Amino acid sequence: MPHVGVGITNDGIESLNLYKELYDGILEGWHGFKSSQTHISNMNPDDLKPFTISQETINKYVKSTRVRAGRSINGLSLPAFTDAKDRAEVETKLKECFKGLSDDADLKGQYYGLSTMSEEMTKELRGNGNLFQEPTGPALLAAAGAGRDWPNSRGIFCAESRKFFIWVNEEDHMRIISMEEGGDIVAIFKRWSKGITTIKKLLEGMGSGLQFDEHFGYIHTCPSNLGTGLRASAMILLPLLSDALTPHQLEDFAKKFGVQARGGNGEHTPAGPGGKWDISNYQRIGFSEVQLVQKMIDGVEALISVEQKLEQGIDIKTAMGSHADILGETGGFPQWTTHKCLVRKVMDKPMYEKFSKLKTSKGFTLD
Numbered sequence: 001m002p003h004v005g006v007g008i009t010n011d012g013i014e015s016l017n018l019y020k021e022l023y024d025g026i027l028e029g030w031h032g033f034k035s036s037q038t039h040i041s042n043m044n045p046d047d048l049k050p051f052t053i054s055q056e057t058i059n060k061y062v063k064s065t066r067v068r069a070g071r072s073i074n075g076l077s078l079p080a081f082t083d084a085k086d087r088a089e090v091e092t093k094l095k096e097c098f099k100g101l102s103d104d105a106d107l108k109g110q111y112y113g114l115s116t117m118s119e120e121m122t123k124e125l126r127g128n129g130n131l132f133q134e135p136t137g138p139a140l141l142a143a144a145g146a147g148r149d150w151p152n153s154r155g156i157f158c159a160e161s162r163k164f165f166i167w168v169n170e171e172d173h174m175r176i177i178s179m180e181e182g183g184d185i186v187a188i189f190k191r192w193s194k195g196i197t198t199i200k201k202l203l204e205g206m207g208s209g210l211q212f213d214e215h216f217g218y219i220h221t222c223p224s225n226l227g228t229g230l231r232a233s234a235m236i237l238l239p240l241l242s243d244a245l246t247p248h249q250l251e252d253f254a255k256k257f258g259v260q261a262r263g264g265n266g267e268h269t270p271a272g273p274g275g276k277w278d279i280s281n282y283q284r285i286g287f288s289e290v291q292l293v294q295k296m297i298d299g300v301e302a303l304i305s306v307e308q309k310l311e312q313g314i315d316i317k318t319a320m321g322s323h324a325d326i327l328g329e330t331g332g333f334p335q336w337t338t339h340k341c342l343v344r345k346v347m348d349k350p351m352y353e354k355f356s357k358l359k360t361s362k363g364f365t366l367d
Contacts, residue, residue: 006030009144009221011081012072013213016226023216026223033286039217039227042288043197045190049294051301055184061304062183062234063276067192067293069229070172072211072219073203079169080144080221084152090173091153094166097202098157106191107198109159111168114151125156130177132156132170141171146221163188164195171221172229174199183234183300189293217285227285232296238303239275240310247271249326254279256323259299279303 006026010016016023024035051058072078073093076086094111101107112121125131134150135142157166167175176199178192203209211219217227238250245253247263247270254261260282264272271277279300281292309319317324328334333352334344355366 006222006224007140008223009078009080009140009146010219010223011078012211012219013216016213016216016219023223023226027216027226027285030224031227031283031285033227035215037286038214039285040288041212041217041228042290043193044290045186045193047290048186048189049297050186051183051297053301053304055182058183058300058304061238061307062236062300064179064181065183065185065188065232065234066177066179067185067189067230067232068175068177068179069192069196069218069231069289070220070225071174071176071196071199071229072221073173074209074211076173078173078219078221079146079171080141082148084149087149087153087169091155091168093203093206093208094157094168094174094199096206097199098166100202101159101195101198104194104198106161107159107164107195109157109161109164111155111157113153113155115154117155125158128162130156130158130165132167132175141221144221146171164191166195166199172225185232185234185293185297189232193289225284228287228289228292229284230289230292231280231284232293233278233280234296234300236277236279236300236303237274238271238277238307241303241307242271242275242277244310244316245327250277252326253320253323254299254303255282256326257299257302258295 008022008026010023020035027033028035073090076082076090079087082090091113098109098111101109112125117125122131135147141147154169156168159165163178163180165177165179167177176192176196178188178195180188200210213219218229220226220229241250241253247268250271251261251268254277258281259279260267262278262280263269264276279296281295283292283295287295306319310316317327320327333349352366359365
């Protein structure tokens with residue numbers, strides 16, 4: 001959903017370019033993407049370099065993997081700004097596109113409207129995390145108006161394989177998802193790429209297409225998703241690494257490899273059962289789809305390598321190699337994490353050295 005830290009949505013290419021200075025400032029602040037840069041796209045799965053360790057080993061640690069991204073249709077308002085007419089047109093166009101998937105064994109399936117979905121299908125989709133909910137409360141998506149006329153003209157296309165889904169009129173016109181158990185990321189990305197490319201061609205055959213801008217890339221409701229909108233993620237078990245590092249240390253360690261680590265209950269929370277972490281790319285723009293998936297592949301493999309060293313009885317500092325600096329030292333000036341902290345802003349090294357020599361009447365020190 002649109003990130004509250006961004007604080008704004010958009011209505012497509014026109015609004016992005018009309019208020020370009022504002023959105024460019026947001027993109028540079030969020031992603032470091034400059035106003036002079038051009039976005040690049042590459043969805044060719046042949047350009048991916050797979051894991052260098054065996055698939056059997058990968059599947060020991062990786063429980064499931066998914067690739068997802070949003071896309072928006074030319075000439076139609078995005079969900080936060082749309083009216084019932086445009087929303088219905090999005091659904092009508094996509095339902096026609098879904099008929100064009102019927103000859104592909106990987107992609108063929110059925111569309112289920114939220115307003116007419118059976119209780120059985122609702123239960124299935126909710127159980128596997130593929131049922132999106134009405135935006136409510138103070139969240140940005142709800143405040144921006146994306147929940148109007150709920151649940152009309154909204155639904156989910158489900159492939160028979162249950163490895164490919166398309167959400168219709170949620171945060172974006174489409175959210176395209178490819179997923180399966182285990183860590184065969186090449187097969188998952190290939191299915192996702194085939195699905196999104198096929199939908200694009202079918203829309204173009206209707207005289208329409210996908211919203212794309214040479215600077216902003218593929219258009220999404222939330223500026224944080226502009227560019228590729230792509231998130232490639234793996235649910236991975238790292239029990240020993242989870243015991244050896246604090247959640248913030250593990251997050252910082254993951255960033256060393258260009259990926260984001262989320263705990264069992266989201267960002268900045270401890271690991272889930274069995275040391276489970278959600279590892280994903282955190283960038284969206286300035287890199288191609290292939291490059292972002294490659295970051296996830298390389299990051300997951302690096303984290304598994306450290307977990308394997310811990311399994312062999314190697315100590316955490318040696319296992320982390322040159323990245324062990326995030327462990328810091330016991331006592332001494334703090335080795336700050338990358339998270340926001342007012343103490344970090346106020347206390348510099350001279351202040352620490354001054355106060356570290358003091359004790360309270362009960363013997364407590366600053367450390």
